[in-house]
Amino acid sequence: MTEPNTSNAVLVKKLVLAVVCMFGFGFALVPLYDVFCDLTGINGRQINRVDASQTQLIDKSRLVKVEFATFTGQLSGWRFEAVEPFVSVNPGQMKAVKFRLVNLNKDTANIQAIPSVSPGTAGLYLNKLECFCFEQQLINPSSETEFVMQFFIDTALPKNIKVMTLAYTLFEVENQAVVYPAQEQNNDRS
């Protein structure tokens, strides 16, 4: 036998450590994925939550059409719509749009709106100052609520993107303890 450089015990320990690390890595992929999405715009799921100090100069040379799509998913007894189906804005221009949510049910519900942007890369340049999707919303029965969403398009938006779609899907959250709130990320790229 060749003289082993390392004893079996040491080697096994190293390998077991590698296994444990890779198990951890599997879970680390979850936050890594968010970072990755933030960088590449996979799935258009990132929200760039900014504050007023991060506003930009308005780029008047072009207009971007921002369309809104609303989905109630599996919920029933809800009406959810954008007051204006689309807006045209200059990059850098602050814009506030309204969404109307009608609860036709007899129960109070805890609602979470999940945003998604298409094309995915456009999501990188959608900066929101205010959005009902930032947190869960407690909605009274038989009520009508109006939400304001305030945003501006980053002036760095690639020239070839002229239209983007912002979709919201409603979900009812039964238990308030959401273990993994990955959606909201601060982005201070600007």
Added chain:
Amino acid sequence: MLIKTKHLLNILLLVFCFPLAASETATSSINLREGVTDISHQVYDLHMTIFYICCVIGLVVFGVMIYSMIFHRKSRGAKAANFHESLKVEIAWTVVPFVILIGMAIPATKTLIAMEDADESDLTIIVTGSQWKWHYEYQGHDIDFYSLLATPEQQRSGQWIKGDTYLLDVDRPLILPINKKVRFLMTSDDVIHSWWVPDFAVKKDANPGFINEAWTKINEVGTYRGQCAELCGKDHGFMPVVVEAVSEADFENWLLSEKDKILQAKAEEQKWLAMNMSKDELMLEGQQVYTAYCAACHQANGQGLPGAFPALLGSPYVTGPVDKHIEIVLNGKSGTSMQAFAKQLSLKQIAAVVTYERNAWGQNSGDLIQPKDVNQIVKSGL
């Protein structure tokens, strides 16, 4: 000797039957179809190019191999040579494939970039998948409808002869204009589905909670059929996609007539609210609705699939108070496959199916539910 010749024959047969097969036309049952859009033609050309490249590589590699199998056989007295490496050859067969790959990557990249550019479309269709049907919404036109499999159950179970469009027929196809850039926004209400029309070379996953986009520009009038392409549960094989492409003028007319129909339906619904339907009417319509919307899970006999989908026969919803029964049909049960049918069915249909469920399969509760009863439950929510 005989065996060896057979072996060779087999290999030759395999190598040659693929190109033969591929040389047939667009309607071929053994090759990709060329489709009816510019993109689908590009995709087809790419497919054929790569296929022919593979054939050439295959012929060269297998040719050399077969040559040595014939001429370098021990039984022929071949003596083994001694070489076992050659840097030049090894570099060559690393570099040459690499160059071929670059040659393939260039057209592929071009096509891909064109496929992913859904900007500046003329019409947007919001496609929503749910177990096991598609929902289409014409953005900005106030038109939306569900599209369900229309192949009769009797064809599936073999009682009737299967038609030409077996499993590829829907009750309401998606109507699209030709020569217009149509954008699709995909999403799903439950699990992941995938919307696929081979003739457009469009296949995109519908992910719950997220939107995806794809686009097409159809060149020819016609009916194009596809299927869901992502396993989405029990009836994954039974949610076809049918698109009817019509001329631009026909499309405009269709939009108008569709808007008319919606108004008529609303008027009709008011009428139904005022009158009482007979048991026979309710049961007849109820059975139709049940077969189309409920039987996939709860089964035609109402007994469900134990452990997966609950039985209706003997269920407390069906034997208990009518209100609860109507409510669950209207609102579904979250976290399960039971969908909210308020969005999918009219008041009359819901009344009929609830009546049917309470009186079918040997039950005879005598409960008759009228559209106005359903309307009351809907309204009482407010």
Added chain:
Amino acid sequence: METSLPTHSDNHAAHHGPAKGIKRWLFTTNHKDIGTLYLWFAFIMFLTGGAMAMVIRAELFQPGLQIVEPHFFNQMTTVHGLIMVFGAVMPAFTGLANWLIPLMIGAPDMALPRMNNLSFWILPFAFLILLMSLFMEGGGPAFGWTFYAPLSTTYSGDSTALFVFSVHIMGISSIMGAINVIVTIFNMRAPGMTWMKLPLFVWTWFITAYLLIAVMPVLAGAVTMVLTDKYFGTSFFSAAGGGDPVLFQHIFWFFGHPEVYIMILPAFGIISAIVPTFSRKKLFGYSSMVYATASIAFLSFIVWAHHMFTTGMPVAAELFFMYCTMLISVPTGVKVFNWVATMWRGSISFEVPMMFAIAFIILFTFGGFSGLMLAITPVDFQYHDTYFVVAHFHYVLVTGAIFSLIAATYYWLPKWTGVMYDNKLAKWHFWCSLISVNVLFFPMHFVGLAGMPRRIPDYSIQFADWNQIISLGGFAFGLSQLIFLALLIKACRKKGEPVPAKVWDGAEGLEWDLPSPTPYHTFSTPPKIK
């Protein structure tokens, strides 16, 4: 267990052979016994998974629903996939590793013999749990072997818990097997057995073992997340709670793509042993084979998303994964070219192992070609989730991995049993398998291109003719494997001509210096390496 130095136990055990009866198998720490157990277990699982494939093909024999319900059909495709991947191919390769690695590197046994016993004996329980879940109310797992969320979370039955538990056990077993292989190759090589003298089978398994250690824990993580999403209120994969179903696919395929190479790299090692033997010529380009294996292993970590082109990735990501995937064909091509160059100007004879090896090279290359076609993203949109993909991975896994396993069995079986198997039966097995496997899988390319999605229990009538042929091929391929079973039983009962130590005249390697059948204990004193 790590400290049980082989030299220590060896002198002691050399005096008596194996224990008698069932205890021999339950408590064995002998690498040959454990190898045999793994191989038989894998074969039984192969037949079990095969039986499910027969159910699938019987249902698809003609359009319409005849034999099974769609829900049960989905369970069959799911469990067929799981059993074939985790129950047949992977344990069979581990069995070969157990039998051959110590013999090839001149070691008396595996480095960790008791862990070896454990890693085998937990395996039957994993599959027992999986198979029993089929009999639960609501049936077994029905979401495909890829168990995409949310179909496997919110929308699955309670058998999911059993499925998760079972996958955990399979994973633990594989990881223990991989650790054992690595430690053995590191520490147990005979003096003079330097790295670049290792037979390629040992090399490919060494790299495979690292792949296993890297990705099996990720799979364990993925199933754990599915379990907590389903039962404990987390939302890794549910949009409602801030998760993302597509994330599941990223995690799964981060495991899944290296997994593909786990199932094929050892096959490359086997073919690299058989082709030189029957060409009576040294393997062409040994070192480039080693580097090609390593680069395939490396590339396998950066191509996973080519399984997910339709999920809606940005163009840049699609291009990146397309280019990387295409790149894999370069080292894979090098391997095929090396095998052909090994045959070139050799002195070739066509014994049964060689016949399977040649079939492997040609048919695996077919799978490689369709793989290259699938790599091209724009065209993949058309191929994705159709029978074209089914044809592709069955060419790679059945005529690839399984054929290499059969070739290995025919190559080393006489060494293990000491008798030559029934060559006539073996040739029957080869020709029946070769013809039927192509009748089975080749037309799948056609129906796939013509537009038939995979995982559907019923199909449009335009696909009917080919599906009938496919099903007939399937039944014939299934029956052909019974010839193999008969042959194996006969060989294990030692019916046949005794063979010399060097069974094949062109064979090279330490194992051929040992007497046939291989004694229960070998290399108690390390061999001399030239």
